[in-house]
Amino acid sequence: MSRRIAMALAAAATLLIAPVQADVIAISGGTVHTLSDTGTIEDAVILIEDGQITRVGRGLRIPDAATVIDATGKVVTPGLFAAHTQLGLVEVNAVSDTVDGQQRGTEFGAAFEVADAYNPASTLVAVSRVEGVTRAAIVPSPGFAWNGTPGGVVSGQAAVVHLGEGDDFLVLRKAAVVAHLGANGGALAGGSRAGALLALTTAFEDAIDYARFRDAYDAGARRAYSVSRADLEALQSVLTGDTPVYLSVDRASDIRVAIDMADRFGLKLVIVGGAEAWKVADRLAASNTAVIVSPLNNLPGSFDSLSSTLENARALQEAGVRLAFGDGDTHNARNLTQLAGNAVAHGLPWIDGLRAITATPADVLGLGDKFGRLAPGMVADVVVWDGDPLELTSYPVEVLIDGAVVEGDSRQTLLRDRYRDLTDARPPAYRNR
Amino acid sequence: MISINRSVLVLGLALLVGCGGDDDADTSSEAFASTYVPAAADPVLIENATVFTGTGERLDDADVLLVDGRIEQVGQDLRAPRDATVIDATGRFVTPGIIDVHSHLGVYASPGVQAHSDGNEATGPNTAEVWAEHSVWPQDPGFSAALAGGVTTMMILPGSANLFGGRAVTVKNVFGRTVMDMKFPGAPYGLKIACGENPKRVYGSRGQAPSTRMGNIAGFRKAWIEASAYRDKLDAAARGEGEAPTRDLRLETLAGALNGDILVHNHCYRADEMAVMLDLGREFGFKITAFHHAVESYKIADLLAKADACSAMWADWWGFKMEAYDGIRENVAFVDAAGACAIVHSDSEIGIQRLNQETAKAVAAGRRAGLEISDGHAMRWLTINAAKALGIEDETGSLEPGKMADVVLWDRNPLSVYARAEQVWIDGVLMYDRNDPGKQPVTDFALGTVSAAGGVR
Numbered sequence: 001m002s003r004r005i006a007m008a009l010a011a012a013a014t015l016l017i018a019p020v021q022a023d024v025i026a027i028s029g030g031t032v033h034t035l036s037d038t039g040t041i042e043d044a045v046i047l048i049e050d051g052q053i054t055r056v057g058r059g060l061r062i063p064d065a066a067t068v069i070d071a072t073g074k075v076v077t078p079g080l081f082a083a084h085t086q087l088g089l090v091e092v093n094a095v096s097d098t099v100d101g102q103q104r105g106t107e108f109g110a111a112f113e114v115a116d117a118y119n120p121a122s123t124l125v126a127v128s129r130v131e132g133v134t135r136a137a138i139v140p141s142p143g144f145a146w147n148g149t150p151g152g153v154v155s156g157q158a159a160v161v162h163l164g165e166g167d168d169f170l171v172l173r174k175a176a177v178v179a180h181l182g183a184n185g186g187a188l189a190g191g192s193r194a195g196a197l198l199a200l201t202t203a204f205e206d207a208i209d210y211a212r213f214r215d216a217y218d219a220g221a222r223r224a225y226s227v228s229r230a231d232l233e234a235l236q237s238v239l240t241g242d243t244p245v246y247l248s249v250d251r252a253s254d255i256r257v258a259i260d261m262a263d264r265f266g267l268k269l270v271i272v273g274g275a276e277a278w279k280v281a282d283r284l285a286a287s288n289t290a291v292i293v294s295p296l297n298n299l300p301g302s303f304d305s306l307s308s309t310l311e312n313a314r315a316l317q318e319a320g321v322r323l324a325f326g327d328g329d330t331h332n333a334r335n336l337t338q339l340a341g342n343a344v345a346h347g348l349p350w351i352d353g354l355r356a357i358t359a360t361p362a363d364v365l366g367l368g369d370k371f372g373r374l375a376p377g378m379v380a381d382v383v384v385w386d387g388d389p390l391e392l393t394s395y396p397v398e399v400l401i402d403g404a405v406v407e408g409d410s411r412q413t414l415l416r417d418r419y420r421d422l423t424d425a426r427p428p429a430y431r432n433r
Numbered sequence: 434m435i436s437i438n439r440s441v442l443v444l445g446l447a448l449l450v451g452c453g454g455d456d457d458a459d460t461s462s463e464a465f466a467s468t469y470v471p472a473a474a475d476p477v478l479i480e481n482a483t484v485f486t487g488t489g490e491r492l493d494d495a496d497v498l499l500v501d502g503r504i505e506q507v508g509q510d511l512r513a514p515r516d517a518t519v520i521d522a523t524g525r526f527v528t529p530g531i532i533d534v535h536s537h538l539g540v541y542a543s544p545g546v547q548a549h550s551d552g553n554e555a556t557g558p559n560t561a562e563v564w565a566e567h568s569v570w571p572q573d574p575g576f577s578a579a580l581a582g583g584v585t586t587m588m589i590l591p592g593s594a595n596l597f598g599g600r601a602v603t604v605k606n607v608f609g610r611t612v613m614d615m616k617f618p619g620a621p622y623g624l625k626i627a628c629g630e631n632p633k634r635v636y637g638s639r640g641q642a643p644s645t646r647m648g649n650i651a652g653f654r655k656a657w658i659e660a661s662a663y664r665d666k667l668d669a670a671a672r673g674e675g676e677a678p679t680r681d682l683r684l685e686t687l688a689g690a691l692n693g694d695i696l697v698h699n700h701c702y703r704a705d706e707m708a709v710m711l712d713l714g715r716e717f718g719f720k721i722t723a724f725h726h727a728v729e730s731y732k733i734a735d736l737l738a739k740a741d742a743c744s745a746m747w748a749d750w751w752g753f754k755m756e757a758y759d760g761i762r763e764n765v766a767f768v769d770a771a772g773a774c775a776i777v778h779s780d781s782e783i784g785i786q787r788l789n790q791e792t793a794k795a796v797a798a799g800r801r802a803g804l805e806i807s808d809g810h811a812m813r814w815l816t817i818n819a820a821k822a823l824g825i826e827d828e829t830g831s832l833e834p835g836k837m838a839d840v841v842l843w844d845r846n847p848l849s850v851y852a853r854a855e856q857v858w859i860d861g862v863l864m865y866d867r868n869d870p871g872k873q874p875v876t877d878f879a880l881g882t883v884s885a886a887g888g889v890r
Contacts, residue, residue, distance in 0.1 A: 094754035341850030
């Protein structure tokens, strides 16, 4: 289906005489969850021109030249936006040459940018996009001592990429600064979680001082700072509230500490993990702090997450907390829909489950005006599903990234096709040709 | 009036247990023997349900009758005994209790602190002498979470650091103060062996053998040669020819595997290695009951069918190490389609809570690849096939008369992401009820540590 449409598009492009006329795609007849003010629209048409959504609604006229994707009886959503992955930063976890999401040592903290390590040819990218993941935050991870040279409490800067073809994959280079409090922060800071807080606040104070006395610092006429010059530079946009802080923390008391810290420095705070976030839901809502949780996290995996519960998402939503889903799983980033489905099974309204894997991640990263919704002016990341997208048995029929239809193959589908018929007389190496 | 029934039942059970194996003087004195005795239970009639039998069938508008801890009858318009609890399950689904053939609950308990790391005796590549049950912490909060996911039986294995990890134990997901209170009566032991990256990494990094895959196999062969000699001496002594060898725990377990008393469970990812392991089994005359993880089983599903070896698989895990790089979503379905024994397993304290969801993903992938797989058939992957791999298929794993009343009542089709287990019975005893906090087990560990305020469970 994808291939056929792609060929039709290619043919249409060739046949068009007037070069000024843009390619138009119409997705017609589906139940469209826009996640915008227009809500859910039955039997709707989405018009896409030059990679952007131009109109969404019922009974829209479809231009004659448009390529039509028939979504009758299907469900149409924005592309999935993974809020917390290492897509393109890891190929095989146990093969260190292929792992770039982690910078060891303390020479670079906030200055470390994973964007420069992103590999668009990673097999994980195609595996994820054919299942509807269209954008992803790629997030550095902490370097713990038990796994080699330790890193600091700031792991670096996350970026946002699209998972389509082409070299323009980078959507946002400095998407978030990633830091750790709680037990993990304590392990990185030399023992105590209070030490982690101190390391972080000291770095922020140094960055403020540095900004005021940059010339003096460069002239060697200012005191020493706790982090490098590059890190101090990288923290500036955090202190203006332009770049959010992805703060990994689970325990309720640590979340309170994080909110206080964010308040003190004017940070745009995003809690990542948040196993006990439900216990401080009111404070999170009052401070407009977004939370990225894994809805499957219900065991006391550590002493920081003793009160984990499957109803975390519901409780946060009811308190009015902005909610996104992600469990850091990169190879199976495609299972975002399962995360959302489980949250719904435990009380979260269905549409909020979908929102937590589309619109809210985009909002959290300051990209909500371009991605995560189906509305005029938005980038055309669209998935047409053969059923309820949160159901385990549903699958994308079509995936569009930047208005381009995604081809259907991934390394996994190629392996599948090579081995689906074991009675094939050809040795496997001679199949798929 | 109920108490009379109960006391009669308790007496009956006590007699049964007391008489079990009375011909064999050793049985009663067996170390670490199961002390699990199900509580007495009144009959339960679940009416008007959609029933997945576990044997592949789907019965609509059917009834399931549990009496004395056993499945009494499955069919339509069954009559409730006088003292039965009757449940109208209209619109709801009934399945056998879910069986996870690969769990580390209790040996890698939550919270995952170093003090709870009891699954790998990684002090030598052959530790066949260790028994997982001696590491199991019955207070692992993972057990109650798994119960809420419909899991009634699981095998708890040692980890995969070693070629021979040790004995695996099959338990019922019941709450005892000791592991013996959980042990599945009569279930055979498993022997955990591991090929591939883990043993060679763990020991190779210490400059020890094995450091390669060929080193792995050499290590296996050396051990099986020893075990064969030990077994031969035991057999000879039993025939009155010569003295029995000095008891050796390591060789005792391996000899048990050679005899078929202990089932061999092989952690193995790659297809080519599984084929080598099958040949190893042929060389020494042991059978590999199941390959675990088996990420590449789809490449040799025909060979696995021929060897009658099960594959216990994830629905979609892949890529975390080289030997998992070729994982595909269709693995389970392709193995099943080849006529081999396919099982969905967890190897995870999170995954064990929703093996029904993993099965749903696996069946959906198979259907997309063009296979016709009914929901009822797919349920075999986490019930009867799993029971077969644990050697307990005559006792549990399906809703057939005479089997243990291990039953789950779901609020909808368990292959839906929205499905939740509402009630779970083990041996006919209601062990979990989503709507009754009094029937939701709370571990010692959770007392005073876990908050449950604000209506959040």
